[in-house]
Amino acid sequence: MDDEQREGGDVLRLENASLGFGERTLWSGLDLSVKRGEFIAVLGPNGSGKTSLLKTVLGQQALDSGRALLGGAPVRSGDRRIGYIPQQKLVPPGTPLRARDLVALGVNGHRFGLPLPRRGERERVEELLADVGATSYADRPVGSLSGGEQQRLRVGQALADDPVLLLCDEPLLSLDLAHQRGVSELIDRRRREHDTAVLFVTHDINPVLDKVDRILYLAGGRFREGTPDEVLRGEVLSELYGSPVDVFRSHGRVVVVGVPDAQTHAHHTHHPPDERPGAHA
Amino acid sequence: MIDLDTYVQLLGLVQNSIIAGAVLGLVGGLVGVFVMQRDMAFAVHGISELSFAGAAGALLLGVNVVAGSLVGSLIAAILIGLLGARARDRNSIIGVLMPAGLGLGILFLALYPGRSANKFSLLTGQIIAVDSPQLAWLVGISLVVLVALLLIWRPLTFDSLDPDVAAARGVPSRFVALAFMVLLGLIVAVSVQIIGALLVMALLVTPAAAALRVSASPVLVPMLASVFGLFSAVAGILLAIAGSLPISPYITTISFAIYVVCRLVGRASRRRLRAAV
Ligand SMILES: Nc1ncnc2c1ncn2[C@@H]1O[C@H](COP(=O)(O)OP(=O)(O)OP(=O)(O)O)[C@@H](O)[C@H]1O
Ligand SMILES: [Mg+2]
Numbered sequence: 001m002d003d004e005q006r007e008g009g010d011v012l013r014l015e016n017a018s019l020g021f022g023e024r025t026l027w028s029g030l031d032l033s034v035k036r037g038e039f040i041a042v043l044g045p046n047g048s049g050k051t052s053l054l055k056t057v058l059g060q061q062a063l064d065s066g067r068a069l070l071g072g073a074p075v076r077s078g079d080r081r082i083g084y085i086p087q088q089k090l091v092p093p094g095t096p097l098r099a100r101d102l103v104a105l106g107v108n109g110h111r112f113g114l115p116l117p118r119r120g121e122r123e124r125v126e127e128l129l130a131d132v133g134a135t136s137y138a139d140r141p142v143g144s145l146s147g148g149e150q151q152r153l154r155v156g157q158a159l160a161d162d163p164v165l166l167l168c169d170e171p172l173l174s175l176d177l178a179h180q181r182g183v184s185e186l187i188d189r190r191r192r193e194h195d196t197a198v199l200f201v202t203h204d205i206n207p208v209l210d211k212v213d214r215i216l217y218l219a220g221g222r223f224r225e226g227t228p229d230e231v232l233r234g235e236v237l238s239e240l241y242g243s244p245v246d247v248f249r250s251h252g253r254v255v256v257v258g259v260p261d262a263q264t265h266a267h268h269t270h271h272p273p274d275e276r277p278g279a280h281a
Numbered sequence: 282m283i284d285l286d287t288y289v290q291l292l293g294l295v296q297n298s299i300i301a302g303a304v305l306g307l308v309g310g311l312v313g314v315f316v317m318q319r320d321m322a323f324a325v326h327g328i329s330e331l332s333f334a335g336a337a338g339a340l341l342l343g344v345n346v347v348a349g350s351l352v353g354s355l356i357a358a359i360l361i362g363l364l365g366a367r368a369r370d371r372n373s374i375i376g377v378l379m380p381a382g383l384g385l386g387i388l389f390l391a392l393y394p395g396r397s398a399n400k401f402s403l404l405t406g407q408i409i410a411v412d413s414p415q416l417a418w419l420v421g422i423s424l425v426v427l428v429a430l431l432l433i434w435r436p437l438t439f440d441s442l443d444p445d446v447a448a449a450r451g452v453p454s455r456f457v458a459l460a461f462m463v464l465l466g467l468i469v470a471v472s473v474q475i476i477g478a479l480l481v482m483a484l485l486v487t488p489a490a491a492a493l494r495v496s497a498s499p500v501l502v503p504m505l506a507s508v509f510g511l512f513s514a515v516a517g518i519l520l521a522i523a524g525s526l527p528i529s530p531y532i533t534t535i536s537f538a539i540y541v542v543c544r545l546v547g548r549a550s551r552r553r554l555r556a557a558v
Binding site: 078079082091097098105106110114157 | 314318431432433434435436438439442443445446447448449450451452453493496497498499502503
């Protein structure tokens, strides 16, 4: 990216974007612009199209209409200016990779040729491991690490070549509170120090409430976008869901009550069966 | 049993076969590491049955058996690669292809008027004579697979671990997946010639599975897998020369024994690790 774009344009722009599958519209007429260093939370019930939105930005899912632009040009698949942390998948035990190898894939995993490290790559991996606080378990097999530890590694992998945009698909799922805080602070620090824009899909806004600049709330084929104070309000969400929803705030936390049953914020869909049992407890 | 002099003489006659076995064992072990990570053991079996059909067809038509084997292998591997991106689709496609291939192969063999020992060897393996032009083919194909595998090693590792992220990070997923299927098809065709269609997994699955029991290092696992494969193949051939049985029971027994030992070692070391923590 050259300096001109850096100053002026948005990192990411969605213009009048629409996507649906079959009869069903996930969202339509979506406009969103994300500036450098902005932290945007994407909220919404299961199946509202949050993952699909990220896939669109990744260039892996074509829009039905509208445009998606990264740094002014249409998004394309395999763009290394984007870092991606997928909806959590645990690495199966027995996978022949150590923690540092997972991070190293972010640095050179796309490169063909004899699998020998180039100069400086080892240091880069070491640096990334230190950034995400994973140095102490760098040589352990990935499959033997906890969900939180693996998630830190995925963050490290995604940051490998200083992305301008970081896409995180429920990176806090199945983490305990301490790890939720650890991982979200990691990502927050990143965007503060390096001006990386962040699109952060989450079911629970509370762990990142004090960090987000804006919220994109998807539900029932519609969306609302704005600051947390603008979006997380009873009348706004009631309109979005088409039924009465209450929003309570206490001690800096937000509690949403009355989300229709069919759209609960439960966690147990869309996960491959080969995950470790009990991982979502 | 035979006496030592005769054995040494025989050894001289089959030394090329030993070389072919060694190369196959080594490359098969490496390919096996990815077969395990991509959950493709069943695909290996499916491809080998179609490879068998191709070889049997070639025998019947009187054309090059290795070529027939290759054609069968590649058709199966590419079909599985194109139609079976997801594990469930893949397994159903293999489940359909496998009996079709085996049935076809048996039909071709039944129609083949030649010696029956020839026929049987496609299923259970054979020691190839020194002067056989096949041998150069088998070694050559194995080496091609080795080089190509090393060249796609890293993207293939990334894609095997997490295809979505790999694609997002610029790995051409579809190309890498298909390239791996082609390499798998090639090495299966070679294996069918040496160890036989029914027992291909002893060199393409067992050594890697054994290595994965004792290590999780991305360097040690491929090294161990290729050493295990090489040892099983070479020791199997050396034993087979002395006896009158086909080659494959020796190879399968050795590779199975290595697997059992690795399981025990792996369990013991995990227990030690737990005790230490
Ligand atoms: N390629 C596809 N073909 C058909 N339907 C699809 C496709 N991808 C997604 N969908 C459907 O689109 C809807 C939205 O999926 P998506 O994964 O984006 O939801 P989500 O908001 O991420 O949900 P969750 O919170 O459960 O992760 C789902 O109903 C899903 O079945
Ligand atoms: Mg999702």
